[in-house]
Amino acid sequence: TTSTEIPNIELTNDELEDMDVLSGLELSASSDIDVPPNLIDQVIGQEHAVEVIRKAAVQRRHVMMIGTPGTGKSMLAKAMAELLPKEELQDILVYPNPEDNNNPIIRTVPASRGKQIVNAHKVEARKKIQMRSTLIMLLIIGIIGYAIITYQWLMGIIAAAFIFMALKYSTPREETMVPKLLISHDPNTPAPFVDGTGSHAGALLGDVRHDPFQSGGLETPSHDRVEGGAIHRAHGGVLFIDEINTLTPHSQQNLLTALQEGTFPITGQSERSSGAMVRTEPVPCRFVMIAAGNIDAIQGMHPALRSRIRGYGYEVYMRETMEDTPENRKKFLRFIAQEVKNDGKIPHFDRGAMLEVLREARRRSNRKGHLTLKLRDMGGLIRVAGDLARQEGAEFTSVKHVLAAKSASRSIEDQISDEYIRRSRDYDITVVEGTRIGRVNGLAVMGSDSGSVLPVMAEVTPSQGATGTVIATGMLKEIAKESITNVSALIKKFTGKDVRNMDIHVQFIGTYGGVEGDSASVTVATAVISAIENIPVRQDVAMTGSLSVRGDVLPIGGVTYKIEAAAKAGIKKVIIPRSNLDDVLIEDHYRTMVEVVPVDHIEEVLQNALVPENREGFLSKLRKMAVTPTTIFDPN
Ligand code: ADP
Numbered sequence: 181t182t183s184t185e186i187p188n189i190e191l192t193n194d195e196l197e198d199m200d201v202l203s204g205l206e207l208s209a210s211s212d213i214d215v216p217p218n219l220i221d222q223v224i225g226q227e228h229a230v231e232v233i234r235k236a237a238v239q240r241r242h243v244m245m246i247g248t249p250g251t252g253k254s255m256l257a258k259a260m261a262e263l264l265p266k267e268e269l270q271d272i273l274v275y276p277n278p279e280d281n282n283n284p285i286i287r288t289v290p291a292s293r294g295k296q297i298v299n300a301h302k303v304e305a306r307k308k309i310q311m312r313s314t315l316i317m318l319l320i321i322g323i324i325g326y327a328i329i330t331y332q333w334l335m336g337i338i339a340a341a342f343i344f345m346a347l348k349y350s351t352p353r354e355e356t357m358v359p360k361l362l363i364s365h366d367p368n369t370p371a372p373f374v375d376g377t378g379s380h381a382g383a384l385l386g387d388v389r390h391d392p393f394q395s396g397g398l399e400t401p402s403h404d405r406v407e408g409g410a411i412h413r414a415h416g417g418v419l420f421i422d423e424i425n426t427l428t429p430h431s432q433q434n435l436l437t438a439l440q441e442g443t444f445p446i447t448g449q450s451e452r453s454s455g456a457m458v459r460t461e462p463v464p465c466r467f468v469m470i471a472a473g474n475i476d477a478i479q480g481m482h483p484a485l486r487s488r489i490r491g492y493g494y495e496v497y498m499r500e501t502m503e504d505t506p507e508n509r510k511k512f513l514r515f516i517a518q519e520v521k522n523d524g525k526i527p528h529f530d531r532g533a534m535l536e537v538l539r540e541a542r543r544r545s546n547r548k549g550h551l552t553l554k555l556r557d558m559g560g561l562i563r564v565a566g567d568l569a570r571q572e573g574a575e576f577t578s579v580k581h582v583l584a585a586k587s588a589s590r591s592i593e594d595q596i597s598d599e600y601i602r603r604s605r606d607y608d609i610t611v612v613e614g615t616r617i618g619r620v621n622g623l624a625v626m627g628s629d630s631g632s633v634l635p636v637m638a639e640v641t642p643s644q645g646a647t648g649t650v651i652a653t654g655m656l657k658e659i660a661k662e663s664i665t666n667v668s669a670l671i672k673k674f675t676g677k678d679v680r681n682m683d684i685h686v687q688f689i690g691t692y693g694g695v696e697g698d699s700a701s702v703t704v705a706t707a708v709i710s711a712i713e714n715i716p717v718r719q720d721v722a723m724t725g726s727l728s729v730r731g732d733v734l735p736i737g738g739v740t741y742k743i744e745a746a747a748k749a750g751i752k753k754v755i756i757p758r759s760n761l762d763d764v765l766i767e768d769h770y771r772t773m774v775e776v777v778p779v780d781h782i783e784e785v786l787q788n789a790l791v792p793e794n795r796e797g798f799l800s801k802l803r804k805m806a807v808t809p810t811t812i813f814d815p816n
Contacts, residue, residue, distance in 0.1 A: 247498025250556025261373035284403035372417030376410035386446035388455030414467035425480025526566025618711035622703030625738035631745030638707035654688025663698035699736035
């Protein structure tokens with residue numbers, strides 16, 4: 181047969197040692213690794229982004245970062261705040277405006293001076309109040325004295341009571357004149373990092389609180405109700421906004437104004453609140469903006485805002501994987517040490533545990549010779565493993581904790597896919613034994629790390645119209661549709677039948693989320709050929725692969741997850757493109773469950789999937805038609 185043993189390309193720990201994975205470092209645990217103090221030096225694998233951030237920090241430029249969640253975008257934004265000079269930071273104060281109560285005055289002072297000023301005002305106000313009360317007390321004593329001398333008791337007491345009440349219940353004007361500290365800084369803290377992700381207008385742009393008592397001496401003075409927004413708190417620092425496209429167009433427009441002016445007045449954001457009448461003088465907000473999102477964030481973004489960032493800054497695409505070189509492996513180990521240190525509660529990882537995490541990083545990269553950079557998820561795995569070790573009271577986190585954490589911290593998609601497999605078994609949707617005509621088990625990936633068996637059915641009917649058509653159902657998206665078109669070219673050639681007088685129906689089963697990509701084209705071709713030629717297909721075989729119009733089997737993504745899903749569903753043999761062989765990083769216990777068959781050409785797929793008794797006639801007919809596969813294979 182054409183099947184080959186899958187080479188063991190996952191390295192065992194011993195082999196890793198042989199390869200001098202730690203570059204000669206005598207590491208026994210992650211506690212031996214030094215963690216750099218600066219955040220920017222802790223970022224791994226995103227060298228380009230780090231370089232841009234360093235440059236942008238010097239020049240105070242805006243940055244747009246596009247990429248998968250958990251690759252370090254907000255970490256880089258924080259790191260940039262650390263790089264900005266803190267000498268230029270300012271405190272912002274709001275003063276009442278005696279001329280126009282609704283237009284409070286804004287003043288800036290050097291960082292950490294604000295608090296002193298407000299305190300000085302408070303002391304002053306208290307002194308004045310004290311003086312006032314002393315005066316009033318003297319007045320009361322005078323009146324009472326006068327009353328005693330002149331025997332006018334009643335008048336004296338009434339007058340004293342009036343004065344006392346007036347003192348107690350009127351807010352002294354001095355107190356209401358103390359300025360409000362809107363933004364303040366400690367002299368030793370770095371430039372601010374403000375996360376404005378998902379803020380509503382008030383939180384982003386500042387607001388003026390509503391005052392239920394708007395007159396009669398009980399109202400809160402308007403300057404006291406002014407609240408700074410994220411843009412103001414970020415003054416002199418970094419404003420980070422993830423998923424930038426989820427901000428309302430109105431907020432994006434205002435954000436643009438703030439970027440252009442470097443100031444933005446604060447006004448009440450809610451129309452019907454008494455705060456809406458108040459509008460401060462312009463409040464400074466010179467921040468560096470870091471906008472982030474995944475690739476469709478670009479589409480949802482206000483075009484003027486995007487062009488502003490592009491015109492006055494940089495755009496960076498975040499990497500999802502890095503090459504598995506000794507140097508990068510070392511960085512990855514440092515990442516483990518960082519996560520342990522930053523968590524602060526979990527025990528350090530021993531050598532074995534570190535190598536197991538490294539192995540998982542290789543697996544999750546989904547690409548040969550690479551390590552994943554979706555590090556938030558990896559951090560999650562590290563913390564779960566560490567927690568398990570801590571619960572046990574272990575001194576170090578070891579391999580067994582990492583393995584247990586791996587099965588505990590599975591993605592939602594993976595858990596759903598398991599549930600789906602279980603349920604579809606109950607209803608016989610998944611067929612993993614026997615043979616069927618026109619039915620093939622394909623494989624698909626859900627989310628980013630979860631495979632599933634995706635059956636495809638084909639049926640051929642006499643054509644109703646003048647020419648035959650291929651009808652595909654199952655919520656196919658663009659690329660999937662095109663792949664069907666390519667497959668039909670191949671079928672014409674392969675079956676040699678006049679497809680003009682038949683309609684070919686192809687149905688993808690259970691694809692409620694739609695089908696994307698062309699990794700099912702091998703499956704579709706097999707199902708259709710089986711239906712046209714009436715040759716049954718083995719149901720214990722599953723397959724994945726893209727198909728060229730000439731019948732070559734081309735590489736696809738997610739091969740590891742697909743094989744694992746097939747094994748879980750009870751499939752015995754999985755056909756994959758040969759060029760994906762190096763991407764196969766399935767876990768050990770799946771190795772005994774499935775046989776993996778790498779192929780180069782559709783003919784090999786048919787050889788493996790069609791039932792032997794019926795296929796030979798067809799295959800020899802194929803050969804006679806001189807459809808030469810690019811690789812020659814031994815039919816035995
Ligand atoms: P994003 O903003 O891209 O969604 P984050 O910056 O919030 O991702 O990353 C979450 C966490 O994952 C970080 O706090 C850090 O612990 C870890 N992390 C992510 N990317 C990196 C990286 N490139 N280097 C080191 N740690 C990382």
